[in-house]
Amino acid sequence: MSWSGFKKTLNRGTTTLMQKTGQVERTIDREFADEEAKYKIFEKETNSLQKDSKTYIDSLRAMAAAQSRLAETIDIFYGSADRTSEGAMAANAYKRAIDELEATVTRELEAPYRTTIQEPVGKMCAYFSAVNDTISKRNKKVVSNEFSSLLSVAKYVVQLLDYDAARNRLRKAVDKPGEDPTKLPKAQQEHDEAKEIFEALNEQVLNDLPQLLDLRIPYFDPSFEAMIRMQIKFAEEGYEKLGAVQRYFPDNVRDDYASGQLDAQFLEQQMECYRYELPTTGVISFTENCLDELQKYSARLFAATSARASLRTVLKESKHTGGEKDYLKVVKTVEDYLPHLHGIMKTVESLEISFSPDLTFSWRTTLGSNVFQHNPRISVVGFPAEMTFTLLTYAFALSNLARSAIINLGDYERNKHILETERKIKDEKLQFAMNLLCRASGLFSYIAQVVLPKTEILNPEASKKIPDMNRDVIGALSSLALADAHRLAIRKTMTKAVYETTLSPGPPLPKSHPFPALIAKLYIHCASCYSSARSLAKTFGDGDVSSDLQKYLTNENSFTLALAYKWLGVDAGESGSRAGIAVGFLNLARTELESSHNTKKSLLGKGGDIGKENKLWISTELDSVTIFLKSYRKLNDTVYFQPVPSKNELQSLVPTGTPFITMKQYEPPKPSFEPETTNVTSDDIKESSNTEETSQGSYALAGSYF
Secondary structure (H helix, E strand, O other), X not given: OOHHHHHHHHHHHHHHHHHHHOOOOOOOOHHHHHHHHHHHHHHHHHHHHHHHHHHHHHHHHHHHHHHHHHHHHHXXXXXXXXXXXHHHHHHHHHHHHHHHHHHHHHHHHHHHHHHHHHHHHHHHHHHHHHHHHHHHHOOOOOOOHHHHHHHHHHHHHHXXXXXXXXXXXXXXXXXXXXXXXXXXXXXXXXXXXXXXXXXXXXHHHHHHHHHHHXXXXXXXXXXXXXXHHHHXXXXXXXXXXXXXXXXXXXXXXXXXXXXXXXXXXXXXXXXOOOOOOOOOEOOOOHHHHEEOOOOOOHHHHHHHHHHHHHHHHHHHHHXXXXXXXXXXXXXXXXHHHHHHHHHHHHHHHOOOOEEOOOOXXXXXXXXXXXXXXXXXXXXXXXXXXXXXXXXXXHHHHHHHHHHHHHHHHOOHHHOOOOXXXXXXXXXXXXXXXXXXXHHHHHHHHHHHHHHHHHHHHHOOOHHHHOHHHOHHHHHHHHHHHHHHHHHHHHHHHOHHHHHHHHHOOOOOOOOOOOOHHHHHHHHHHHHHHHHHHHHHXXXXXXXXXXXXXXXXXXXXXXXXXXXXXXXXXXXXHHHOOOHHHHHHHHHHHHHHHHHHHHOOOOOXXXXXXXXXXXXXXXXXXXXXXXXXXXXXXXXXXXXXXXXXXXXXXXXXXOOOOOOOOOOOOOOOOOOOOOOOOOOOOHHHHHHHHHHHHHHHOOOOOOOOOO
């Protein structure tokens, strides 16, 4: 650096210091400040674009490598057993497709991506670095010709300091004229020259900066177009190569995929209600087994037989139908049959008709535990037993219908793009599913308390051998359905809050969020319902009730208890003064969830799907717990310094659960027909006979009416 340059640098540094202390007036140019702010935003976004573009291609490489390792493992797994099997052939085809896809990424995407996207963006970012160095150092006079306008910005800043310094010297010369008469004219000349240079440069900068910003669109257009084309190519290549693997799959798998059934099966793993296997029944004819000498009820018995035959057909169809089943059709068919069954039972009680003593009803049980997964068909005696299995089918179908409704909803409350009107519509469908479960709970309770005591009269040993006819087991199903309904009620209450926390997870909670203490108490009540149901089911014997049902009750009890701990911790953390308790409860919740996650036991496994391990729901809750735990732990470690209570101390702080909804009591439908001697039962006939004998001897001409 020359002596002249050193002096200028020193003078500019002095001017800058004096400006900061207020001794020299700073020139403020609003127009230039606006343009410079736009330039800084452009620089920031371009640097971010460079970083993200590199992350994208790195992610493609990592995904291709991970897919390759996965395909190799699957190929070895199936090939080691029998390389001629369908599974081995599909695995080998999948490996070949993945290898080709990985080669496509390496050969056809990386080089064009680097040339058309990364290099142009990197070149732009390199210019920013040079310009920023020039501006900050104040002494760099040369910049690449492509962006010579950026040099003007640097000169502008330097010249602005010279102008401010010259103006300050002129003001001092005017305010305090010295003995030297040449000082004022010299200061005036320096001021005028600095002002002229500054104004010329200022005009140039204000013209050049907007042009630079306007050039960014045509400069980046080819890069953006290339990126979109390469993404399309990668997606098309993946679809084509992986689609060719489908021909190795069974036809029903391809059909299920095309119709969306595979997606539905995946969503089934996340639902908050148990799926029952529907029973099937044998053929019965009320007309042939009826002892109706006067043939007064032939038409009605024929209608009852037809209604029951329809029920049998629907149950058979449901059993043999793959994919989504039509549970609504089952519900309507049962509802059509029940009035006929009530009419027959009432007519039998009136002694107007009777049935063959050999009349039995054949049903296949579904709640038993069988090592071969094939529940036995049993024969039961009496219409109360027929009513038991019919109402069980009704309750099972209602519960499964609720489950199907939830599957169709999906995880809508976490959708960041859902509209408010659409969310409310889905909330109403969630309410519909909840009402179905409340009806199912009332049905199970009615069966256990009203129907089964009558059934046991003609089938005294059945309750000890068949779980479907045991009061405690059916009572457990009532508690289970009510607990599932509570889960849906909590979910419905929190849909809006979950949507908002998805956008901004962790504390503080949004204003729309229900009180955490209330949510915790609701989950505690849920857990107690599952625990009660599990205890009732165990009274029949651990090995005699469906293992799927027992696992579901155990897992749901653990999961809802973990969520109760979570919201107790959030409640303590949001209060601001119980950070230690918040950390303790959230640690409990995380331990419970991690245990389930690491041991690969799905806390949301459903009946018939226990073997399918899906940890998505647990992972979501675990992430949420971790976010809250980190926040409250930091608060406790830096502000409150409270001790974290032990597990036993925390258990003593757990409140009693709060019920949110109740079961809907079952009301039997009106019978489709009544006995012709209305309201007369066998007891009424005996009583009437005794009264008639007494009255006939009490007065003369008894029985004669005029």
